[in-house]
Amino acid sequence: MATTMVEQRNQACLDACAECQQACETCNYNCCAGNPDMAECARLCLDCAAICAACVTLLARDSRWAAQLCQLCAQVCEACAAECDKYDMDYCRECAAACRRCAEQCRAMATVTV
Template identity: 60%
Template structure:
């Protein structure tokens, strides 16, 4: 999702959020095929994916509320990483890793913009 219209200071965060969204959607699909105990993981992934998509959209537009959404993204991605890490499925482990990277990039952006 490369664009000259997006400020370069947002690029790493946008890329991490995009990767996280895709990993969450993939993990959710895998959770649907898993056992009933994975329902919460699937739900968390749906929420996380939607929030990451919103974060990408707002950062891409330079919205004045983007950083507040990044702060919420940190919270939700942290929770999603913790939930996904409970399961041995490859999609869950990839999702947990992507969520952790998203948290790091969102934290860096929020700190830099504060």
């Protein structure tokens, strides 16, 4: 009997959350180093990175709470994407795209496992 480290049904969502976390951390760093008018973008990126990290942890251990956290994560990712869309910088565009992919995967995970 083969065992896997992560439930296969969780893998796509886990990967999207990890990618989103990295993109948000990068965007936050660049927002903080750049324009002070981007403070809200930086804050949302930190919130998004934190919730994505929590999702990765819960998905990796197939927690019964993962689906509920994924629902919230999708909302935070959408808010972060909307804020990043306000700025015409590559890192903001990349972050917004990663957030949207993560939101899509999290919504799918939440509906499958709830």
